[in-house]
Structure formats: structure tokens, C-alpha cells
Amino acid sequence: MTIEAGLDDLNSLMKRRREELDELLAKGINPYPYNFERTHFSQDIISSYKDDQPKQNVAIAGRIVSVRKMGKTLFSHILDSKGKIQIYLKKDEIGDSFDDYHLLDIGDIIGAEGYLFKTKTGEVSIHLTKYTLLSKSLRPLPVVKEKIDEAGNKIIFDPFSDKELRYRQRYVDLVVNPKVKETFLKRTQIVTALREYLDSKNCIEVETPILQPLYGGASARPFSTHHNTLDVKLYLRIADELYLKRLIVGGFDAVYEISKDFRNEGMDRHHNPEFTMLEVYVAYKDYIWMMEFVEEMLRFILNKVNNSNKVTISGTEINFAPNWKRISMFESIKEFTGIGIQNLSLDEIQKVAKKLNIDIVPPMSRGGIIDEIFSQKVQPHLIQPTFITDYPIELSPLAKKHRTENGLTERFEGFINGQELCNAFSELNDPLDQRARFEDQKKLRLQGDVEAHQIDEDYLRALEYGMPPTAGLGIGIDRLVMLLTGAESIRDVIFFPQMKSEE
């Protein structure tokens, strides 16, 4: 079915709407006029209505979502950005335009003017004096019928629920499933609160390249593209990290960027190829300071968005109040497996992994096995907000060596509900150490690790000029939104998630 289909190819519902369009045109009615002066929104009218108020005229605009015709009178619901309100038409009063209303359909957008009243059943409604067609809809909209039961619960009958259609035609999903709009409004509130917090801490919002000649800042496979004029290969960024730290070198004290990153990897309910990331870098601070910063930031967001420190996810109450549990990666493994592995050799750790029934694909580094043990034995237990600290150096090529613990870095990740929420470290600012770490990554790459970091000479040059001690943070915004909205899939917090071609 294509949009350009001729009339013969249209189904009967669409044909009918084209015929109505022709009838409207024949009557001299413009089905697509240019503007409408509205004075009110549906929900505002309903919530402020008082039974003894004087006659009040209003003009609203929105989409027809139901029509109940009863002889010479008619009720219809109009959906606008804030909700629904009922309008009431009487043939005695509006004459021909009463009859013309039947050239309209569910889905058409109209402007409605009239005065307020309450029906016998107590619904605040608009007694219509005039309506104006603002946009004729040529496709049938799924009809959503609902009622409020005795307990006050809203029952929706046969909701528009096909996930494929909902994601592909999000515009329809948004019209007929009010919860979807709520989720995305909350997403915006969360991001607004984030900015508000960061701005208040004198962090400067900046923009860095999406198209990069080298990709870096994370372990991931990139998307690549080609610039015709320069005739060079470019990558879509997998992280902003290395560019933001160049700005710290340049003298900014604190910068942040809320960006789309792109990773050429599998898709599931936690991964979309393009996703939104917050990265923050603050000079002269370390990862200990950053833990408090994260706690305060999330408290701020929770209070702005949920008016509470707490959120309930699938029946579990999660408390975001500061002073999250802090435990080192090795301590956490000891806590949940009873085995201390910090000082064990690769061979010994392999034996432990085997004993714990951890699958290891042979060419796996010591750090890789430790990470695997952690993911399987510890991470699922981290329900309340927890900082896991001090990761092995081979897992963290951009993090600074731990000030006291050999072989570890000053890094932490925040976990909530068994999911990673953020990743942060005292940034590695020793240019010689950074070069050595890049060289190690290069070896991994030569061994076939497609996700190993590339050597970025310009970044090393920047570090050689000198970068102050710096704390850095990354937070996956989509996952944060999932957490705070109770969404089970990342697709429910991204307007237009990646889908395969419709062909």
C-alpha cells in the first residue's frame, strides 16, 4: 500500500474519506485551512469548571476521536494535546453544519467554538455554536473505546497494541495511546532537569563532532561512512569522550554534552543502534567527588520529575537518596561468590570461573574473565543504587591508575535494578601512560578484538600539552528514562526506534 495509490487501490474506508473530501470541496469548504485561534485546552477547561460559573465561551482545537449521533443531536469527543473534551451539537441551533458534520470522521482535526455546560451525566462539555474543519484525515484511525469502571479504573477496549505498527507509525501510537505521550513527556522532563542541574553546577554544554576520522572513548564497533569531497572514511561517534577531554585541555573547567552515539551492534530491549548519552567532565576533581555528584544529580532529577527520592520498578521500591552503597569490584565478587580473586593469576582465575560455571571463550584476558564473573554473579543482585569501584586496568584504557591499588583503576559504575546506569573515572591524564594503554589496545586489536580502541595521536598530542586532573562521567539517557518510566524496552523511550525495512 503506497501513499500514491490511485483511488481504485484504496480500501473502502479510504475511498469514503476521499469522497467526503470531494463533497466538502464542492460545498466550498477548505479542508486544509491555515490557522485557528484557540482560547483553551481540554483538560484546563474540565479541571477549572465550576457548576455555578457564568456562561463561558471557549474555542478548542483537536482531533475527533468519537462521534455519537442521536437524531437531531450529536456528541463527539475532541482530543487535543492535553486530553479530551466532549462537544455537543444541536441541529436546531447550527442548521446545515449539523448535517455537514457527517462528512467528518474520526481522525479529522477541527476547531470547535461554544459555551460550557455539564451534561445530565455530569460531563463537562462544550455546547457548540460553530465548528471549523482544520484538516481532513484520509486514513482510518484505530478507534479506541474506553470506559471508567466502578473502581474508577480506565478500561480500554481493543487497544492499538501491535508493537510493529506502534513503532513504525508512532504518530498513530501517540494519538491513540495516551500513556505513550506521558512517557515521552517525562523523557523531556528528565533531560531538562539534567541540564538544569548541570548548568547550575557551571558545567558548559558543548557540541563535538558526530563524524569522526577515528572513533574512540568506548569499546564498540562503529558505523562508517564516506566523505565524498575529502574522499576519506569517517565514523559515526561511539562516544564523545576524547573530544570533551580535549576541551578540558583547552581550559574549560567543566563541560557536558547530551549526544546521540552510534554503535554497530545487536539490537534488543536494552540496545538501539543510536542512543542518547550524557557525558560530563570536571577539571580538578576525581572519581570520589564524582560519586557524590551523581548521587546529587539523580536526587535532583527524581525530585523534579517524580517529586520523590523513590521509584517503584516492577514491584520493587528503589531509593535514590544519596549515600549509595559503595563496594569495590573484587569485594563485590567476594561478597556474592565467597571467593577472593584479586591476587589470583590468569590460570587461577580461569579455574574459579569454571567452578562458578561461567562460560569463557578461550582467548579471554584476565580482566575479561573478571568482568564476566561480575556480570553473572554480582550484577543481577544490585537492585538498590550501588557504586562498583576500582576496575582492573585492562578493562579501562582511559581511566587513571588507582592511587594505592596495583593493577586497578579509579573507576566506578552505578548499578540500579541489575542494570548499569553510569560509568565514570578519574581520567587518565598521563600522556605516556595513555600511549602505553593505546599500545595494549592495539595488540588486542591485532589479536582480533574488533572493539579494541584505536590509537588517537591527536588526542595524545593534546594530553602532552597537559590536562588537569579530571573526573569524567557517562550516563545512558535512554536507560535512565526506562528506569524512571518503568519502560521494559528501549523502544518504548525512543520515538522512532530502528526497524527493518517495510518492503
Added chain:
RNA sequence: GAGCGUGUAGCUCAGUGGUAGAGCAUUUGCCUUUUAAGCAAAGGGUCGAUGGUUCGAUACCAUCCACGCUCACCA
């Protein structure tokens, strides 16, 4: 990438080896405060696509496409 499942009217779904059904939506008629409005009637389908088995396939088989769930990969 693997396993399981799904794909039938605009939407939500039944169903059968003899080319289809319901509710809502649509159309027509009746109905001047209804609200999942009601009553009566009617129209509407390439049964995801392509092959195969069969006298005959929407159903059985194969392949493909899309989607969902789980796992793997991956932050």
C-alpha cells in the same frame, strides 16, 4: 546468530483441507443531554510473500519477509 511463537477486514481477534467469521469502525434508516449510546439493515478480505503436496490450500510442507519473546553478542 540460535530456539520458540505470531502474521486472517481500518483496529482487536476467532476459525476450517472444499476460496472466511465476530466485536468495534464504515455506509443507510430511526432516535434532541449520549458516553464501550441503542435498534434495524448493508458493504468491506490477494487469510504476510513465493513455491510444493492435493481434484482442491487461508489451513499441510518448504523457503523467504516482517514482528514478538528468550538466549547469545553487546554497554
